[in-house]
Amino acid sequence: xxxxxxxxxxxxxLQNPSLEVVSSFxxxxxxxxxxxxxxxxxxxxxxxxxxxWVPLTRxxxxxxxxxxxxxxxxxxxxxxxxxIVSVTVYDENxxxxxxxxxxxxxxxxxxxxxxxxMTGRAIISAGDTDGMRAPTE
Numbered sequence: 001x002x003x004x005x006x007x008x009x010x011x012x013x014l015q016n017p018s019l020e021v022v023s024s025f026x027x028x029x030x031x032x033x034x035x036x037x038x039x040x041x042x043x044x045x046x047x048x049x050x051x052x053w054v055p056l057t058r059x060x061x062x063x064x065x066x067x068x069x070x071x072x073x074x075x076x077x078x079x080x081x082x083x084i085v086s087v088t089v090y091d092e093n094x095x096x097x098x099x100x101x102x103x104x105x106x107x108x109x110x111x112x113x114x115x116x117x118m119t120g121r122a123i124i125s126a127g128d129t130d131g132m133r134a135p136t137e
Contacts, residue, residue: 025053027096042086047123051096052088054125065122074112074122081107082126091120 021036029044029051036042042053047062054060063078078085085104089097089112097120101113112122 024098027098029053029096047125050088050090050094050121050123052086052123052125054086055084060125062123062125065124067119067121070117070119072114072117074114076110076112076122076124078108078110078124080124080126083107085110085124085126087112088123088125089114089120090122091118094121 023037025037025042026033026035031044031046031051033044034041034056035044035053041056043056044051044053046052048064052062054062061080063076063080065074065076065078067074074089076087083104087099087102087110089099091097097114097118099112100115101111103111103113105111110122110124
């Protein structure tokens, strides 16, 4: 991943950024990495010892779902009340899993479909992305 520009996290500024565009999240995320995906800049952060991709926003809220029952479809009810969320899934061994499908069924519910039944954890993050999206030209 290539990044050019200046990031001043104390003043909440990203100046003259130039990021490599990706079509999917990297399988082996590195905390502190930045990517540009779907017109949004994401940063990889540590949430309870798990690397999670979150959009650069003014405010970020997260919900952690622990899936105790082994199943290929996880229904996650969260309290984030948002149309745009980032979902990161881990198996019972804390290995990041790329789901077959993620569906947001409401502002407070997501369904994650996996290729096989398993237990694990999903971290759902949402934030205020106003002003953080690339121009649509």
